[in-house]
Amino acid sequence: MTTLSIADRNAILALVTASLRDLYEQNGITADSEPDEGTYLIGRRALLDSLGLVTLIVDLEQKIEETFDVALTLANERAMSQKNSPFLTVGSLVDYICSLMNEQRSA
């Protein structure tokens, strides 16, 4: 059993921020600053709409599979029922992806 390294987490963070940048560009969204761990994905402070979030999730699932050869389902029932949504910010999403990947590796 191997848990994710800091380098893996940084790689996932890079995937998320790159996907988010692409989405902003595709949808003509102008952000005040580069996406980082504190960037909101849902709620009033988010720049994405609900379809944008769906597209981000689908895009990330594909990129994670291509990069790490791991098939994750990010929008599962557990994620949707959590009190603190893992989709709130880039940082919480990265933590959530890391936890799912760790679970898969230890299974």
Added chain:
Amino acid sequence: MTNDQQVVLITGARKGIGRFLAERFVRNGALVEGCSREMPDWSLEGYTHHLADVADESQVKAMMTSIARRHGRLDIVINNAGAAAMNHSLLTPVASVDRIFDTNVRGTFLVCREAARLMQRRRFGRIVNLSTVAVPLRLEGEALYAASKSAVETLTRILAREFGPLGITVNAVGPTPIETDLIRGVPSEKIQKIVDSLAIRRLGRFEDVANVIDFFVRPESDYVTGQVIYLGGVS
């Protein structure tokens, strides 16, 4: 593969209308991928077959991953795989319920979902689902089959809304009875009764279905989605 060569997936492509459509799309220059639970006894240049059950999520995902890795795109999906049982409801075992709904509803949903994930990368896609005139005709003896296809029609209409912003259209064609394995066990007088209820009184042909599919998948049909077209003048 050339840039303008379309990549087409046809489920239930081993025989019948699925095979007809696969051969037709290949003839028209497309790269065609097909699937079924058993291997076909034929092969064709430009056609790749996947051994996959559309109701099995992992098999559908593996097929889409294979298509994505080899082509990087998917333009058209024809959800043709279907299961039927023509029987009085009082004589229908629950195993038939599971089999029909697994293939027709769960299978159609899984293929639509996974296909749209791939299609949305290029903001283009055409999905055509197969319904049946048994839905509007409310045919006795086809309660389960028609109910499952009613679900396919509702999926079609709602997925059309969900996928519309992604550049993907979702439509359905509802054929009349066609001489295929699906109706081989149905008594001829019952088929004749259905034919007699049509505006155009003949059995359907594969070409009739292909004609509607051609309309739905053409690039100019990007403003046509969530529609169900029945053949034979049924409405």
